Structure formats: structure tokens, C-alpha cells
Amino acid sequence: MLKIKDLRVSYGGIEAVKGISLTVPEGSIVTLIGANGAGKSTTLRSICGLEKPQSGEISYFGENIAGQPTDVIVSKGITLVPEGRRVFPDLTVYENLKIGAYLRKDAEIAKDVDWVYDLFPRLKERSWQMAGTLSGGEQQMLAVGRALMSRPKLMMMDEPSLGLAPLIVQGIFDIIKEIHKQGVTILLIEQNANLALRAADYGYVLETGNITMEGTGSELLNDERVKAAYLGKKKK
């Protein structure tokens, strides 16, 4: 579905992504793990057109979308749940969901709002509240719900667990799996490697702009180097 080849992106004068290649097959959950500043966010941002890649190819269903404007990319079925949630604080919960469907002109938007409310009953209770008044976990639910409103084929998520209590993080991951079951392909980046690799079919380890390891979720979970660097377990 998504194939990245030799992607190079500069961000604020430094080369943050130094020629990475990765594949996201349709119907999978793929995760990118790595430390702060490894280039994870920059990779996602360039897939959805917020950063212009210097070189390389981002092929989506066979079409190179590298460097296209964000609204065109979003219209093709790619969405990003941004880091830090970024809900619109002065819009109500309902309006935040409506704006997620901004490019859609079909008649099923109301139906999809109900679908999101089924996934997150908490949002339904707070439908008319300003999004800025929600708790962190609720805002994350809203950010995910808003992304779903575009009926994405590929949903990218940038650190959905950031700053949330463990119990809520578990809830968010359950929802991610539920969304995946309903047929959405997921590209997830996380610092919480343990959680991400458990959920993922396939994972890539990103270090200072390069992919240093890859493998299925369980392969990486059992890899000694990954354990030492990201899972906080000592080598035996």
C-alpha cells in the first residue's frame, strides 16, 4: 500500500531522515520505534506533505505522492493523528469531528459521527463541550475520532501514548486494534516500544535518521539489542 524508497528529509537545516526505505502492506499495523530526534515524526510529516522531502519516493498504491500538497494527500485516504493531539480547543467535540470530514461531500457524515461515538462513548457525552476542556485522554480519543472521520485507508499516529496514564494508554491501544479490525491500515510511531511492538505486525527501528533494524513485532521484542536500547531490560 505504502512504499517508501530512499527518503531524505531536512528539517530546520539538518538532515533528519537520511535515506530510509520501508513498506506498509495493506491491512497491517506497522510501527516505527526510536528515540527522540531519530526522525520518526519527520517521516510521518513528509508522508502527509507537511514536510517536503529532498529526495526519494513515497509510493501510495503505486503513485508517487512525495511533495504533493497536504489536502491532496488527505483526499487520497491518508490521515495523521498528530503528536500532542492538536484538537481544535475552541471548537466543540462535535465540530472537531465534523472538520475531520472536511473534504467529504457524501451524505454519510452523520452516520460516521455516530460510529465514532460508538467507539468512544465518552465523546458522545461531551459532544457540545469545547475540545479544550477535555482531559488528555479524551483529547487523544477525539484526535483519533477526528482522523477516522476522513474515512482513511491509512491512519498514521504520532505518539498516541504521549503524556497519558497507563490505563488510558491501554484503552487507546485497544481502540487502535479495533480500528485495524475494521479495515484501516495503521502506521504507528511510539517511544513506548514494548506496547507498539506487541500491537504491530511489523516494526522498524529508527536511529538518527537511519533504519537500523526491522522485523516482525515478536522478532524485535525478543531481539537483545532492542531489549537493551528500548525495552529497558538488561542483557543476560
Added chain:
Amino acid sequence: MSFTTFIQHCLTGISLGGAYALIAVGYTMVYGILRLINFAHGDIFMMAGYFMIFAMVSLPWAVAIPVVIIATVILGVAIERVAYKPLRTAPRMSIMISAIGVSYLLQNLATYLFTALPKAYPTIPLLKKIFQIGDISASLVTFITPVLTIALVIGLVMMINHTKIGMAMRAVSKDFETSQLMGIKINTVISMTFIIGSALAAVGSILYFTDRMSVTPFSGTLPGLKCFVAAVLGGIGSIPGAVVGGFIIGICETALVALGYSTFSDAFTFVLLIIMLLFKPTGLFGEKIIDKV
């Protein structure tokens, strides 16, 4: 001062305030979206004055008014495209300097094209019709201005709160990047802002100059500054704030003139600005700005 004179001055003040409010809305909307003080806005208003003079030479007023509004909108959007859009990612100071540049460019262009001599503003017979209520007499424009202002602003607020493009405007004013992720075309929303701001400036210009009777290339400078003050007074970024600010400044200015202190009427506006900035820098309706860390 007799009661009649008092009412008469009140009417003049409210009417002037209405015209100011329409221009102030343009400042506040552009600021809300781009965080830019569009210093050229006063000069767009002045150009609308000249457009009316030329339109009325060959067109009846009912046709001339929409023509002027459209021409002003084109000018406003063109300025955004040429002078602000290329600087979208530049530091905010650069785009502000560009706005000051456009302001002087328009003034000098007008001087070059139309000379600095005042040109007579055409009379729209309907607006000039005198109404007599008891001892009070005023032309229709005096009555129409505040009513039209309030109606336009209510329409605008409804549009922002209840339509899709309005929702997009609110989203873009908070977060460019996330708005883009929703598929919103930022440039369309920004153009829309300039379209509305310029159209309101054109209407304000017609109402304002009908009372003043002449236009010079510098006619936009002082009203422009005053309306900017009005927007700050109300809390820049807030549309109701800009309207209230416009009315306050219009009424205060007229009151001072009526009391015989016309020499100080302009200075007073800026004293008001200084006082406001000292005691409530966010303005009457302004939101508290919390810088995100």
C-alpha cells in the same frame, strides 16, 4: 447644549462609529487568521473611495456600489497574494514590514494616478435624503450606517459559527498545520478572510465618504489608524470587540468635537489606546494569550 443638538451629535457619533466598526472588522479578522496587522487596510479603504468616484462617472449608483465592492475585493486579495503569501513562512516582522510597504505604495500610487488634490466624492441621492424627526434632521446615511453595520456583522458572525468555511476559518486561526491535515486549503481560507475584510472596507468607505464629500490619497491613513485602535481596544482577533471598539471611538470623537475640543479629537483616540494597553492589553473582548511551551 439643547436636547436636540445632543441627539443630533449622538446620531453622528453612532454613524461614524458604524463606519469605523466595518473597517475595524477587517483588521481584526486578518489578525485572527494570520497574526498580521494589515497596515494597508486603511489604504484599501481609500482606494475604494477612488473606485466609487470613477464608477459613478458612467454608472448609476445601484450598479456602481457592487462594482466598487468587487474591485476592492480584487485589490485586497491581490495584495495578499503578491505581498503576504510569499512571506508565509518568514518571520512575522517581515510580513508586517511588507504591509507597511504596501500601504505607502497605495498612497503614492494614488497620488501619482489621481494627484494629491481632493477629488469630490459623488453623491448618492438616496443616501443623502434628509429625514426630519421632530427637530432632529439627518441624512439617511446617518441612520443606515449603524443598522447596516450591525446587520453585516451579525451575518458575518453567523457565517463564522455555522458554516463549513466559517468552521475552517476558526480552525485555521488556531492551528495552520492541523487544519491542513484535515484537508483544509489554507490559502483559500486566507483569501476568504481578505475578501470579507475588503468587502466590508468598501461598504465602510461608501458610508464614510458620503458624509465627507472628498477623497485624497491620504484619506485612508487616519481612519485606518483609528480603526486599528478600535480593533485593539475591543481585543484584536475578536469581531464583536472590533465593532464595540469602532462605536466607542466614533462616539468619543464626535463628543469631543461637539464639546468644542475638535483639536484633540484625533489625539484622544490614541490616548485611549495607550490607556487600554497599560491596563488591559488584551482589549475588552480579547482572549488571554497563553504561549505554549
